[in-house]
Amino acid sequence: MDISQILNELGEDRELYFNAVSPPIMQTSNFAFKKVADLRRAFQDEMKGYLYSRGLNPTVDILRKKLAALDGAEDCLVFNNGAAAIFAGIFANIKSGDHIVSVQKPYTWVQRMFDVILPRFGVTVTYIPGTEIDQWKNATLDNTTFYYLESPNSWDFALQPLEEVAAFAKTKNITTLIDNSYCTPLYQQPIAMGIDMVMQTATKYISGHSDTLGGVLCGTHAMMKKIFDSEYLNIGSGIQPFNAWLLIRGLRTLTARIERITKSTAAVVQYVKQHPKVEAVLFPLDETFPQYELAKKQMKGACGLCTLILRTPDMESIVRFCESLQHIMMAVSWGGHESLVIPKCAGLQPEEFDPANPEHRYVRLYVGLEEPAYLINDLEQALAVM
Numbered sequence: 001m002d003i004s005q006i007l008n009e010l011g012e013d014r015e016l017y018f019n020a021v022s023p024p025i026m027q028t029s030n031f032a033f034k035k036v037a038d039l040r041r042a043f044q045d046e047m048k049g050y051l052y053s054r055g056l057n058p059t060v061d062i063l064r065k066k067l068a069a070l071d072g073a074e075d076c077l078v079f080n081n082g083a084a085a086i087f088a089g090i091f092a093n094i095k096s097g098d099h100i101v102s103v104q105k106p107y108t109w110v111q112r113m114f115d116v117i118l119p120r121f122g123v124t125v126t127y128i129p130g131t132e133i134d135q136w137k138n139a140t141l142d143n144t145t146f147y148y149l150e151s152p153n154s155w156d157f158a159l160q161p162l163e164e165v166a167a168f169a170k171t172k173n174i175t176t177l178i179d180n181s182y183c184t185p186l187y188q189q190p191i192a193m194g195i196d197m198v199m200q201t202a203t204k205y206i207s208g209h210s211d212t213l214g215g216v217l218c219g220t221h222a223m224m225k226k227i228f229d230s231e232y233l234n235i236g237s238g239i240q241p242f243n244a245w246l247l248i249r250g251l252r253t254l255t256a257r258i259e260r261i262t263k264s265t266a267a268v269v270q271y272v273k274q275h276p277k278v279e280a281v282l283f284p285l286d287e288t289f290p291q292y293e294l295a296k297k298q299m300k301g302a303c304g305l306c307t308l309i310l311r312t313p314d315m316e317s318i319v320r321f322c323e324s325l326q327h328i329m330m331a332v333s334w335g336g337h338e339s340l341v342i343p344k345c346a347g348l349q350p351e352e353f354d355p356a357n358p359e360h361r362y363v364r365l366y367v368g369l370e371e372p373a374y375l376i377n378d379l380e381q382a383l384a385v386m
Contacts, residue, residue, distance in 0.1 A: 001069055003186075007251050011065035025245045026058045047228050055233055059241040063248050067206075070185040071198050073218035075225075077232055078239045078247075082181065082201030083109040085215030088231035089197050093175045094146055096122040101139045102148040103130040103160065107179060110148065131291065133164040140172060149178040149195070151298070154334075155307060155344070155364060157182070157284045159291045162298055166194030181205075181335075186258055187301040197223060202247050204335025205303065208257050212246040214239055257337075260369060261304040267372040268365070268379070269306055277383045279361070282307040304367040305334050312361060312386065315345050315353040321386040322363065327370070327378045334366035339375055341365050 001010070017024050031050040033039040042051040050056050060078055068076035079085040090113070094100065102114060104127040114125040128135045130149065147169050151160045162178070169176045177197040178190045184205045190198045200206070202214030217227070232238060239247075269286060272278045280288070283306040284295040295302070310318055322330050328339045344362035345353055354360050367375060 003070070003255060006066055006069045007254060010069055011062040023059060023062055023245070023248065025241050026053075027241050028057075029053050046233065047225055053241065054236050054238060055228070057241050057244070059248075060239060060244040063239075063244045063251075066248070066251055067185075067202075067216050068218055071180075071216075071218040072185075072189055072191050073198065073220070075221040075223075076216060076218045077224050077228060078202070078244060079215035079217065079232075079237050080239050080243070081213040081237075082179075082199060082203065082215035083107075084235070084237035085199045085201075085217040086110055086177070086179065087113060088227050088235065088237065089177050089199060089217050090146060090148065092227045092231045094118070094123055097143060098123050098145045099141045099143045100125045100146045100148060101136060101144055102127055103150050103153065103158070104128060105153070105155070106148060106150055107154070110179075129158065130160045130165075131158055133161055133168060136160075136165050137168060140168075140174070144172065144174055147174055147176045149176065150182075151178060151180075151188075151190075152182045152284050152295070152302075153179075154182060154305065155362060156282055156359075157289070157305075157307070159284065159294050159298065161294060162190055162193040162195060166190075166196075169196075170194065182305060183299055183301070183303065184254075184258065186255065187303060188299050191218065193298070196220075201335075202250075204333060205254065205258065206247055206250050206335075208250040208253065208336060209246070210333075210336030210338060212243045214243060214247050257369065258301070258303060261367060262301050264370075264372045264375070265302070265304045265306065265367040268367050268375055271376045272306075272308055272365075272379065275379075275383055277311050277386055278308050279311040279358070280309045282309070303335075306365055306367075308363045308365055309358050310361045310363060310386070313355045315348075315350060315360075317386045318343050318345055318361065318363065321382050324382040324385045325378055326381070328365070328375060328382075337369045339366055339368040339370055 042049050046055040064076045102125055126139045128139045149160050176195045178195050180190055180198050181201045197219040200216045202216050269283050273281050285302040322343050328341055331340050342364050
């Protein structure tokens with residue numbers, strides 16, 4: 001299906017709502033029935049109709065159809081945030097005594113689930129770099145039932161060989177889930193490579209305006225039904241109609257925003273690469289990236305996120321650089337209209353800082369929708385006072 005059709009038409013039955021170009025927000029908690037038989041059928045399977053907006057809602061359904069199509073998936077569930085989507089996707093597919101293999105240093109709330117919550121239920125986790133297929137094979141035990149991937153991750157952008165991991169997992173009946181937030185479905189299609197479930201934080205590029213949260217989980221209809229009937233309904237973490245409407249609005253301009261961000265990022269990366277106070281730049285589609293060939297194979301593009309490794313012996317210089325930026329804000333997340341930085345040392349105490357460790361000198365940069373020259377000038381003056 002053409003992407004323009006997905007973003008502008010799919011799921012939108014305009015004749016049902018007065019031919020309005022923008023779909024309505026069905027801001028309702030409840031749905032009424034005239035026949036007891038209809039109510040009975042709704043009780044029997046909430047995923048086949050509208051009963052209560054904790055489950056399905058017409059505005060949310062428009063968004064579900066679009067997001068599933070973008071990922072090349074049969075179906076989709078949309079959550080209040082990405083952490084909820086990952087939690088549901090994993091929790092619905094494990095049991096006591098199971099073993100999970102995960103990439104090392106995963107998203108904060110995934111690691112909290114793996115290290116704090118799941119051990120209470122007898123589930124163990126092994127962390128691996130994940131950049132080579134043999135690492136996955138060697139970490140797999142007889143009771144391994146789940147693989148968790150992030151490709152690329154959101155700091156050093158390490159990739160996993162998705163086709164190889166997915167193919168091996170299928171031989172062992174292991175369920176796979178990937179966080180695809182970095183690439184979006186426009187630049188990477190993990191389901192086409194054999195991954196079972198794809199998650200992305202709609203908070204980022206899908207929204208594009210930094211004004212709502214959302215988490216997307218795509219896969220087969222059978223898998224989404226399984227999650228819907230258990231974790232989705234029980235936890236009550238489904239997205240609300242107004243937030244779904246904001247994400248539909250964001251989808252309208254997704255391709256235009258991604259194209260602009262990609263072009264601007266290329267210009268900014270070329271600038272910082274040559275700056276004497278920048279030791280290196282990590283960016284998956286730059287020729288210096290360690291997994292550049294794999295990135296070219298798996299990804300169509302790399303959007304707006306890169307990491308600068310500043311050349312400095314002390315934390316104070318990194319702090320001075322970040323606090324001297326006049327237009328690029330310091331904040332978590334990415335994917336909105338505004339450019340952002342976040343220094344890795346914000347998670348360290350001053351006495352923990354080790355200049356010999358390149359990670360301690362990481363500053364992650366997100367390039368938003370501003371003019372490249374505007375951002376480069378801001379980086380230039382902040383690097384000058386660093």
